[in-house]
Amino acid sequence: MEYTIFILLLPFLSFLTLGLAGMRMKHQVAGAIGTASLLGVTVLSYLTAFNYFTAGRTAEGIYPTLMPYNFEWLPFTNDLSINMGILLDPISVMMLVVISTISLMVHIYSFGYMKGERGFQRYYAYLSLFTMSMLGLVVATNIFQMYIFWELVGVSSYLLIGFYYTKKEAVAASKKAFIVTRFADLGFLIGILIYGYYAETFSFTPTIGALAAAGAMIPLALGLMFMGGAGKSAMFPLHIWLPDAMEGPTPVSALIHAATMVVAGVYLVARMFPLFIGYAPEVLPWIAYIGAFTAFYAASVACVQSDIKRVLAFSTISQIGFMIVALGVCTSSDPHHGGLGYMSSMFHLFTHAMFKALLFLGAGSIIHAVHSNEMSAMGGLRKYMPITHITFLIACLAIAGIWPFAGFFSKDEILTACFQFSPVMGWIMTGIAAMTAFYMFRLYFGIFWGKENKELHAHHTPHESPLAMTFPLIFLAVVTCVSGFIPFGEFVSSNGQAYHIHLDMQVATTSIVIAILSIGLATWMYMRPQQPVADMLEKKFKRLHTAAYRRFYMDEAWLFVTKKVIFRCISTPLAWWDRHVIDQFFNFTAWGAHAAAEETQDMQSGNVQQYAIWFLAGAIALTILLLI
Amino acid sequence: MKEILHFLSEAKYSSFIIKIVIMTLNLIVFIVLALFIGVCSVLAVTTGRILRAATYLLFVLFGTAGIYFQLNYSFLGAVQLLIYAGGITVLYVFSILLTSSQGDKAEPLKSKKMIAGLASTLAGLGICLFVMLKHKYLPSKFVEGELDVRTIGHTLMGMDKYQYVLPFEVISILLLACIVGGIMIARKR
Amino acid sequence: MVQMELYLVVSTFMMFVGIYGFFTRRNLLAMLISVELILNSVDINFAVFNRFLFPGQLEGFFFALFAIGVSAAETAVAIAIIINIYRNIRNIQVKNLNEMKH
Numbered sequence: 051m052e053y054t055i056f057i058l059l060l061p062f063l064s065f066l067t068l069g070l071a072g073m074r075m076k077h078q079v080a081g082a083i084g085t086a087s088l089l090g091v092t093v094l095s096y097l098t099a100f101n102y103f104t105a106g107r108t109a110e111g112i113y114p115t116l117m118p119y120n121f122e123w124l125p126f127t128n129d130l131s132i133n134m135g136i137l138l139d140p141i142s143v144m145m146l147v148v149i150s151t152i153s154l155m156v157h158i159y160s161f162g163y164m165k166g167e168r169g170f171q172r173y174y175a176y177l178s179l180f181t182m183s184m185l186g187l188v189v190a191t192n193i194f195q196m197y198i199f200w201e202l203v204g205v206s207s208y209l210l211i212g213f214y215y216t217k218k219e220a221v222a223a224s225k226k227a228f229i230v231t232r233f234a235d236l237g238f239l240i241g242i243l244i245y246g247y248y249a250e251t252f253s254f255t256p257t258i259g260a261l262a263a264a265g266a267m268i269p270l271a272l273g274l275m276f277m278g279g280a281g282k283s284a285m286f287p288l289h290i291w292l293p294d295a296m297e298g299p300t301p302v303s304a305l306i307h308a309a310t311m312v313v314a315g316v317y318l319v320a321r322m323f324p325l326f327i328g329y330a331p332e333v334l335p336w337i338a339y340i341g342a343f344t345a346f347y348a349a350s351v352a353c354v355q356s357d358i359k360r361v362l363a364f365s366t367i368s369q370i371g372f373m374i375v376a377l378g379v380c381t382s383s384d385p386h387h388g389g390l391g392y393m394s395s396m397f398h399l400f401t402h403a404m405f406k407a408l409l410f411l412g413a414g415s416i417i418h419a420v421h422s423n424e425m426s427a428m429g430g431l432r433k434y435m436p437i438t439h440i441t442f443l444i445a446c447l448a449i450a451g452i453w454p455f456a457g458f459f460s461k462d463e464i465l466t467a468c469f470q471f472s473p474v475m476g477w478i479m480t481g482i483a484a485m486t487a488f489y490m491f492r493l494y495f496g497i498f499w500g501k502e503n504k505e506l507h508a509h510h511t512p513h514e515s516p517l518a519m520t521f522p523l524i525f526l527a528v529v530t531c532v533s534g535f536i537p538f539g540e541f542v543s544s545n546g547q548a549y550h551i552h553l554d555m556q557v558a559t560t561s562i563v564i565a566i567l568s569i570g571l572a573t574w575m576y577m578r579p580q581q582p583v584a585d586m587l588e589k590k591f592k593r594l595h596t597a598a599y600r601r602f603y604m605d606e607a608w609l610f611v612t613k614k615v616i617f618r619c620i621s622t623p624l625a626w627w628d629r630h631v632i633d634q635f636f637n638f639t640a641w642g643a644h645a646a647a648e649e650t651q652d653m654q655s656g657n658v659q660q661y662a663i664w665f666l667a668g669a670i671a672l673t674i675l676l677l678i
Numbered sequence: 679m680k681e682i683l684h685f686l687s688e689a690k691y692s693s694f695i696i697k698i699v700i701m702t703l704n705l706i707v708f709i710v711l712a713l714f715i716g717v718c719s720v721l722a723v724t725t726g727r728i729l730r731a732a733t734y735l736l737f738v739l740f741g742t743a744g745i746y747f748q749l750n751y752s753f754l755g756a757v758q759l760l761i762y763a764g765g766i767t768v769l770y771v772f773s774i775l776l777t778s779s780q781g782d783k784a785e786p787l788k789s790k791k792m793i794a795g796l797a798s799t800l801a802g803l804g805i806c807l808f809v810m811l812k813h814k815y816l817p818s819k820f821v822e823g824e825l826d827v828r829t830i831g832h833t834l835m836g837m838d839k840y841q842y843v844l845p846f847e848v849i850s851i852l853l854l855a856c857i858v859g860g861i862m863i864a865r866k867r
Numbered sequence: 868m869v870q871m872e873l874y875l876v877v878s879t880f881m882m883f884v885g886i887y888g889f890f891t892r893r894n895l896l897a898m899l900i901s902v903e904l905i906l907n908s909v910d911i912n913f914a915v916f917n918r919f920l921f922p923g924q925l926e927g928f929f930f931a932l933f934a935i936g937v938s939a940a941e942t943a944v945a946i947a948i949i950i951n952i953y954r955n956i957r958n959i960q961v962k963n964l965n966e967m968k969h
Contacts, residue, residue: 659890722888770946859944
């Protein structure tokens with residue numbers, strides 16, 4: 051498995067090449083270099099996955115955890131050191147496949163979408179950097195290496211979101227994304243340090259004795275780590291960066307917000323899952339509650355947004371909520387008794403990456419065609435863009451949870467896990483799944499059916515996207531159709547042993563019926579050009595609608611906290627202290643030095659005789675001192 | 679008269695009286711030399727005309743030579759006369775003649791500068807005299823009699839302990855270097 | 868014999884007169900003359916200390932002798948430099964020697 055190092059090296063070299071020499075290249079050459087390196091990464095990832103899963107299980111019936119590389123990088127003490135290396139286990143291999151696939155599709159897609167953009171080479175360099183750091187994150191052998199790549203992901207996402215750096219909103223959005231996730235990472239870092247202190251290692255497999263002795267500190271550390279994960283995965287109330295991050299180029303949204311960066315938090319929890327189960331089982335339900343609330347909140351906001359990328363952004367937040375809930379409802383590491391959530395969360399991560407990337411890329415294709423993000427500029431596009439239409443429909447059916455598309459299988463497992471945890475949680479999540487189906491089809495009908503904006507379309511006729519953009523759509527649509535039949539439990543499960551997925555017919559029937567009902571409702575409300583029911587509801591519940599449209603004022607709440615509370619009560623006095631005490635002290639010393647120099651510069655006259663007088667005076671003073 | 683001579687010739691007193699006379703003479707000679715040196719050195723640094731300053735320096739050097747003679751260091755006095763008075767002063771006079779024209783006179787001193795110099799000098803002088811007169815020296819062991827030139831020669835050329843052939847050679851090389859350096863610096867380019 | 872301290876007083880006086888001259892004279896040659904006074908006073912001290920305190924030895928004597936030689940050398944070089952300065956700026960006043968200040 052030594053070739054796995056190239057999975058990290060190839061995108062890094064591509065980043066260096068494009069970053070250093072990209073400006074001298076033609077657009078096509080730069081794009082080809084980035085895409086070729088990603089193709090190599092994808093081939094290597096598939097090869098790794100194939101070799102890993104065909105190598106066979108150990109005697110206990112689990113796939114072995116391999117470390118082709120693990121060298122000591124920063125030794126702190128004899129026991130504690132930071133290592134760098136590559137770790138292969140079922141979830142990291144699965145993530146390699148997901149990330150490289152989506153990233154490759156985005157690379158190809160960007161050929162069409164970003165054609166002729168200024169900074170095309172820079173764009174590909176950032177994409178390579180992002181892919182490299184995300185891959186490094188998932189193969190990290192220890193929590194600190196994970197943190198390093200975690201921050202690299204943050205930096206490269208900052209660069210990508212702020213790609214249109216001449217656009218004021220993009221700059222603000224990139225700063226917001228970086229600061230919010232950075233704030234959450236503070237908790238992550240503290241958690242890592244506490245963990246390293248008590249577990250006496252940064253690796254994922256600490257010695258049992260040290261953890262047992264640590265007592266309540268390990269749940270605290272894990273909780274703080276979850277805070278970091280919540281920041282990256284846009285959990286309420288740290289979700290505010292994600293909708294704004296839609297200012298970046300749409301393929302970037304597909305890469306960052308569908309498959310990779312936002313699931314980093316889910317991956318983190320999954321990675322620390324044995325510790326959560328073993329030493330902090332009381333934290334897990336809280337994680338589930340946060341996830342459930344986030345899922346509900348985001349779904350309700352998504353129902354009223356008019357910007358199609360915003361809808362997708364909130365839908366992503368909601369789906370990440372599903373994954374987090376699935377992890378949180380686990381009560382043991384046995385998939386047959388309370389540990390099903392782990393497998394279903396990873397399964398949903400996998401399928402969601404595919405169909406959400408498809409949705410974002412489809413949205414990109416639509417935006418490419420009509421040059422607007424607003425639903426009002428669309429409507430009736432099915433005539434103009436058949437491929438985009440069909441693939442988008444497939445993705446919508448998948449996310450709504452309709453058999454036989456991928457989302458059905460993974461969502462069904464999540465709901466089963468939730469019902470095992472408690473019926474209330476199960477019904478809540480089923481309701482959110484219904485909302486998902488409703489808002490996705492509201493979006494779908496709003497774009498492809500509904501009232502056509504003829505005026506705009508006459509001015510600029512929408513057209514189907516070029517092959518570079520439709521190929522990824524078709525590819526991902528095919529994957530979405532078939533990936534549900536992957537026997538996912540054979541590869542990934544909470545205790546590593548093979549788990550055979552069997553559909554819980556009751557849950558499956560319930561969810562599919564509810565999904566179809568929601569779709570029907572959405573069809574009835576939004577399919578026709580006139581939408582009397584929707585307008586009536588909007589008028590009747592005007593305040594609720596406005597609140598949801600304004601995302602329940604979460605941004606305003608944060609602004610209040612930061613501007614009114616933090617800035618005014620903490621930063622202003624600190625700034626005053628800094629300016630008037632600390633700065634003035636240094637100003638005073640500078641002024642003192644300057645004044646002393648002014649006074650004494652006459653002594654430096656260049657006149658030897660004057661120097662001699664001073665010399666004698668000094669000698670006399672010394673003599674007097676000695677005499678006394 | 680005869681009685682006095684007789685009195686003087688009496689061995690018992692004559693050596694004592696001769697001693698007193700010699701001491702008195704020595705003291706008189708010293709006082710004269712000291713006054714001469716003091717006055718001439720002050721004049722050497724205060725006179726406006728540079729040639730006069732060189733002349734006063736010459737007088738000071740003569741006075742110094744007189745002190746050496748009085749200490750019965752005739753050889754040192756002779757060297758002082760030869761090298762200082764004979765050599766160096768001539769050098770001064772030549773260079774003064776080369777660099778100054780006839781009526782050159784130093785500008786009168788600025789009072790500020792003179793006060794600064796005078797004050798620091800007087801302070802130094804006071805401190806030095808204070809330290810010097812307060813210090814308890816070893817007991818004085820003055821021995822009459824001239825230093826033998828043979829002894830000087832042997833000590834200067836000997837290689838034993840307290841003999842100075844090595845500094846002698848070093849001085850000779852130093853002088854050579856100075857000659858070369860002087861020529862190098864002063865020659866026309 | 869005359870007391871040793873009287874000789875020392877004379878040499879000290881001479882030394883400080885030389886120092887005063889070094890401080891106040893503005894002609895380079897006059898400053899050099901002051902330096903000669905200082906050197907000379909030190910020579911006297913060497914000879915006097917040797918004569919009065921260590922009559923059996925000759926260190927002070929030879930030190931004075933060598934100091935005379937060294938001062939001769941020093942004078943020669945200094946005068947060469949002064950003549951060179953004079954050739955360059957046509958006078959030897961200290962106040963004009965500020966080229967090397969910067």
